[in-house]
Amino acid sequence: MAAHTNSGSSKNAGSGVTYDVVIRGGRVIDPESGLDGVRNVGIVGDQILAVSEADLIGLREIDARGLVVAPGFIDLHSHGQGVGECRLQSLDGVTTALELEAGVAPVSVAYTRAAMEGRPINYGYSASWASLRMHVIGGAPLSGGASGPLDGLGSDAWRAPASPAQSAALMHMLERELVDGALGIGILLGYAPATDPAEYVDVAKLAAAAGVPTFTHARPLIEQDPGVVIDGAEELTRVAGQTGAHMHYCHINSTSTRHLDRVQALVEAVRAEGATMTSEAYPYGSGMSSIGSDYFHPDRLHVLGATGTPQDVIYAPTGETVASVARLLELRATDPSGLAFIKLFDEEKFADRIARICALPHTAIASDAVPFVIEGGHTYDPMQWPPPDFVRTHPRSAGTYGRTLRVAVRETGALSLPEAIAKCTVQPARVLEETAHMMRRKGRIQSGCDADVVVFDAERVTDSATYQHSVRPSTGFAHVIVNGVSVVSEGRLEEHALPGRPVRAWR
Template structure:
């Protein structure tokens, strides 16, 4: 029977994947005033605008839990690399690197340089950064983490040592302000030079500030290579001591000496999950991407240059080929290319599949939008999971793949209004063809939009229609305090 209500938008006759991991069901979705207000049998709802989804699936908009989009949401607010994947919310500030709070008084050191120059680091408080987001209103929703390295460049006079009591207090004050401004939590990247000298006591004292505000602690652990188990233990110990959830960033076992060890790390994660709240994210590729560091050039794994300030002509080329052309070893070539970024082919496929198959793994792109030749995960991570790993390799069902991108992510980060198709939730939705959805971005040609996505809606408005972005943008700041109530 046809409803007598006319909704703003009706998604008609879709296979609805509600985010719970259960099988799809056919139906209509009615949207009014930015929210999902009706879910009904197919062909039963009326709308002022009809999106005919016959033969298509509709899912909650994907939540990219691991981004470095801090500056991108301001400088390129159409956010095409994310919208064209079906991503409707991004979480910035990962790996200890956030654009705020820091009014830079010097050139940002690596890895902070990955997301901005001294001119870009102009937000002395998270509140100022949030104000900028709201003024620009990007096309996607934006959640914010506060980075440990960013706090350290504010407060610690010598980054080659741990913080003293006065410096720690300053960082705690900055973090408390950011949490009060609505940040979702605190992130660290103890792997990086800016935070490497910090011991776990420093991390714990900061994590306690996030915990007091109901936030999370996300960790790019100190060592994803030989010392991976010890580094995992350090992160879990911090969460246990500070009494807050720990989320492992881009979980992997890196370097040929550690290939196959994800069986060991996942077993350890499972063990620790019995006594504390733990989550993890991963991207669906065997290569990672970060700054080019000569110390991590081993002459064994393939390394591709994603950008080089002194040699921009070398972007997209392999370090081994550049070194041969210059008549030097790879470490020397890396020094000449510096400052630079690189894609490291440091994982093995069976490890990637094992981590992706782990039922508690969220999907995060970890894309670097400012690289001139970026890793293809920036444009392709989510469709690659849906097409290559779910449909083609059958690692998990489509419904389960959607759960990893929606409810699982929303629940870990406290986004109770997002990541699910239910009445009362914000209408963040993606309509796609399960038979054709596919990533097109490659390592050789990384800036390619996915195929198979028909519409993306953000807060009840069409943000992308058949590959074309709407001129109006409707993203919101994901304020931890206003997001915590369930729909």
């Protein structure tokens, strides 16, 4: 529950108070209390202090008549942690974007860098199992950058079995990261599928002892790779029950592909037995990763690809559809860390899958946003807005939340508007609120909660980004407020606003 669970809806809530900001006359939806009605919202500093039917007086007023007022969206899975990427997400209603699946190392460096540079939205990181494994086993440097583990995915060295001494060093470094405020442990297990299952159990036990979640990119399923050490979904759910750790299943949609029903049944079964198990999904029919990773090996395209051929792959730096095995091998050799799309299914042919993914029970919406890709030879200033044409990304980096509201709510009715908002706000907040208590004040529109607020037009909100034009911002988000400061006003980015704050675990 939030620190203050009173909805603040009393008719005299505003008496004698002048607020810094008043959001007037909008349809306020608070997913925790169940409030869904026309209210005025009063903000002082970085807090919501009133949610009231009474008239409120503000130094600045936002006319929200005919619009929805909701908690700012919380993205548990965002690799795009630069200023430009965060700006793009703010225009999609995001007020907190966290790098939890891959994580970073050292987290102290990442937090310091973000604080010095400034961010338009709130930020935070898990400890990166992959980065530390790359360091301990492969000798890779630790930069604290969000792209660190992603850049190393094409290397083979870090996937080797760990010696007892290396395992001990890895666990010690993970423990140190948790002491330094990491929000949990990010585990890219699917990129090192030959890892000893005992190592995964040890990492989960460490997380359980520290009281933090793990965020796992699971190994392949047995249907996808009959030779896998252990079925990815069976392993993740079994470890949840075995260790008592909070296990979070990252992008359950893309790792499960055509076997989602079986995987979801496993998750629901272990939850029913009392395990702490959460998950997330994104509303797109393609994934994205480093082209040098195992998923893009010609012999493994069948694991995720719609057809299992190179034509499922689009190389992001040039936008080309890979025409042949020879071209795929060339790209893997010359640019192993280069980002590429892989088509999971035809979004137009199977449009109903998008709505079904959004409506999965106990599953938050999370973008899996990726860092900007710069076409060869160009230089990009991260403070430049809007991003120039030579900047590319996955469209989910720009439009996950607009697309969810359009497809799952307005077009298909798979979710009600309050249900969809809950999946974007209080549900992800609850994943972290035992680890980072400040999350108890996020994902809610209540007196005493953080002034992270989104105001949008439910009848026209939509994603705009495509695979060809991937940095087009969503539309329909009129205002986005972070810690009481407007970062989007009248649908336009406030370019000088950098009010984002760290989300950090302190033990």
